[in-house]
Amino acid sequence: MNNNILELKNAHVRYGNIEALKGVDLHIAEAEIVALIGANGAGKSTLLKSIVGLEPLNEGEVTYNSEILNGVYPERDKKNISTPTDVIVKKGISLVPEGRGIFPEMTVKENLEMGAFLIKDKKLIEQRIEEKYEMFEILKDRRKQLAGSLSGGEQQMLAIARALMNSPKLLLLDEPALGLAPIIIQNIFQIITRINKESGVTILLVEQNARMALKISDRGYVLETGNIVMVDKSSNLLENPKVKAAYLGE
Amino acid sequence: MNLFNLPHTELLQHLINGLTLGAIYSLIALGYTMVYGILKFINFAHGEILMLGAYAGYFLYYFLCEGSQTGGFAIIAFVISLIFAMLISSFLGVIIERIAYRPLRKAPRLAPLLSAIGVSIILMNLAALFFGTKSRKFDYPFDNTALQLGNISVTPNQIMILIVGIILMASLKLFIDKTRLGKAMRATSQNQAVASLMGINVNFIISLTFAIGSALAAVAGIFMSMEFKLYPTMGQMAGLKAFIAAVVGGIGNISGAMLGGILLGLLETFGVVIIGIPQGLKDTIAFSVLIIILLFRPSGLLMKNIREKV
Numbered sequence: 001m002n003n004n005i006l007e008l009k010n011a012h013v014r015y016g017n018i019e020a021l022k023g024v025d026l027h028i029a030e031a032e033i034v035a036l037i038g039a040n041g042a043g044k045s046t047l048l049k050s051i052v053g054l055e056p057l058n059e060g061e062v063t064y065n066s067e068i069l070n071g072v073y074p075e076r077d078k079k080n081i082s083t084p085t086d087v088i089v090k091k092g093i094s095l096v097p098e099g100r101g102i103f104p105e106m107t108v109k110e111n112l113e114m115g116a117f118l119i120k121d122k123k124l125i126e127q128r129i130e131e132k133y134e135m136f137e138i139l140k141d142r143r144k145q146l147a148g149s150l151s152g153g154e155q156q157m158l159a160i161a162r163a164l165m166n167s168p169k170l171l172l173l174d175e176p177a178l179g180l181a182p183i184i185i186q187n188i189f190q191i192i193t194r195i196n197k198e199s200g201v202t203i204l205l206v207e208q209n210a211r212m213a214l215k216i217s218d219r220g221y222v223l224e225t226g227n228i229v230m231v232d233k234s235s236n237l238l239e240n241p242k243v244k245a246a247y248l249g250e
Numbered sequence: 251m252n253l254f255n256l257p258h259t260e261l262l263q264h265l266i267n268g269l270t271l272g273a274i275y276s277l278i279a280l281g282y283t284m285v286y287g288i289l290k291f292i293n294f295a296h297g298e299i300l301m302l303g304a305y306a307g308y309f310l311y312y313f314l315c316e317g318s319q320t321g322g323f324a325i326i327a328f329v330i331s332l333i334f335a336m337l338i339s340s341f342l343g344v345i346i347e348r349i350a351y352r353p354l355r356k357a358p359r360l361a362p363l364l365s366a367i368g369v370s371i372i373l374m375n376l377a378a379l380f381f382g383t384k385s386r387k388f389d390y391p392f393d394n395t396a397l398q399l400g401n402i403s404v405t406p407n408q409i410m411i412l413i414v415g416i417i418l419m420a421s422l423k424l425f426i427d428k429t430r431l432g433k434a435m436r437a438t439s440q441n442q443a444v445a446s447l448m449g450i451n452v453n454f455i456i457s458l459t460f461a462i463g464s465a466l467a468a469v470a471g472i473f474m475s476m477e478f479k480l481y482p483t484m485g486q487m488a489g490l491k492a493f494i495a496a497v498v499g500g501i502g503n504i505s506g507a508m509l510g511g512i513l514l515g516l517l518e519t520f521g522v523v524i525i526g527i528p529q530g531l532k533d534t535i536a537f538s539v540l541i542i543i544l545l546f547r548p549s550g551l552l553m554k555n556i557r558e559k560v
Contacts, residue, residue, distance in 0.1 A: 085443075117450050
């Protein structure tokens with residue numbers, strides 16, 4: 001019995017001749033915050049997409065609570081069998097996509113309602129929306145505005161709040177700090193920590209802002225051109241000379 | 251003759267004629283715009299879905315009443331036939347999407363478009379083969395003698411088209427704006443990948459979109475067979491004009507399709523009586539409107555440009 005909520009084994013993703021993931025092994029234990037750092041084009045977003053079934057694996061497998069979500073079965077002519085994204089989401093995984101992916105022509109409240117699409121109980125939806133308004137006060141003020149009119153930071157908060165609407169067990173965040181002002185980044189990272197500590201949500205955080213990501217995470221992976229080149233406790237990675245030179249600008 | 255020396259009653263008369271025609275265009279245009287909103291492609295087989303729905307309704311109606319009756323039973327038979335036509339068209343729309351469009355979803359955008367044109371040609375010819383090329387007329391289930399309201403004459407059929415059209419469009423708008431599935435449709439049209447991340451089954455939403463759009467087309471098809479005629483190529487010109495209506499309103503925009511349809515119906519009617527465009531050249535009005543819109547407001551009348559901030 002292992003307590004890994006998520007595991008990637010030998011995950012490969014190819015786009016034509018380009019191999020975006022070249023055999024990635026990664027595991028996340030329950031209630032952990034794991035950071036995945038790496039440069040642009042290292043394959044970070046592809047990795048997250050493969051977990052939610054938006055990017056089929058060409059080799060290897062993704063398992064969630066020991067159940068295969070996305071993988072290749074040798075007995076079926078190596079055909080990829082990927083669980084549809086909406087079914088994966090139902091199992092308790094939420095992804096906050098890169099660039100936030102809010103629905104720009106829907107109001108803030110409607111965006112939150114979409115996050116609760118799988119919930120049928122209207123009272124529960126209202127209750128969760130109220131919880132999110134408490135967590136992100138600015139969203140309450142903006143609830144009737146079109147999401148496309150929000151500032152970048154507000155959109156990011158909306159994207160996180162929306163991903164939390166169906167109370168996921170595993171939250172995947174793709175570059176939540178991208179393009180935001182430092183003070184807002186700090187705020188967002190505080191919220192991520194809170195989500196993990198208060199609700200016990202397991203978090204996989206993909207970030208280019210390596211310092212912040214490593215500060216709030218338990219463990220970290222370094223991804224370079226489709227390969228995991230380092231795995232360690234985040235506190236060790238912060239002291240690692242190679243990481244310092246390549247990702248922390250020291 | 252111009253707008254200003256046209257007698258009021260005559261103006262009102264043309265207004266009603268134009269609105270009736272416009273309501274039919276709007277119902278068809280909605281199908282184009284809904285599918286475009288979600289798949290970013292024009293379903294060129296939409297006119298044939300309309301035509302086959304109209305035939306389905308026609309045959310059931312004649313099976314039920316053996317034709318040329320009016321009165322209580324005929325009206326019930328008509329309602330049943332209308333619903334049947336909607337179901338047949340919905341089913342067809344969903345099946346066509348499954349067979350001809352879904353396998354091409356990741357192909358270049360030209361591929362499903364060509365596939366749609368192919369489906370359109372096949373269906374039109376199958377209809378000609380099985381139903382013959384002669385045009386038929388859907389008889390009114392009620393006495394269609396025009397009612398005289400002052401100096402204006404309105405047929406009961408026109409009244410029905412306007413009322414049913416308004417009810418259907420209002421219900422659609424409510425559905426899209428307020429219900430869970432309607433919102434999911436909007437979400438899917440804005441970002442399919444993210445919609446699936448919300449737990450929305452995108453394939454189901456696409457099927458639902460085809461089903462609704464096709465059902466509305468069937469209603470328009472029945473109305474057309476009553477006001478005008480029923481024949482295998484009836485979906486061609488009507489489809490083309492409704493497509494123009496959708497573009498005029500802003501393709502992908504539901505209210506835009508409604509507005510565009512009504513506007514086109516009015517322009518066609520008034521173009522003939524006021525500007526004096528010969529009846530035979532009536533069809534040029536729609537295409538001229540298309541050219542003007544594409545030149546001056548290519549995204550359509552109701553299209554706002556809200557950009558996602560990055």
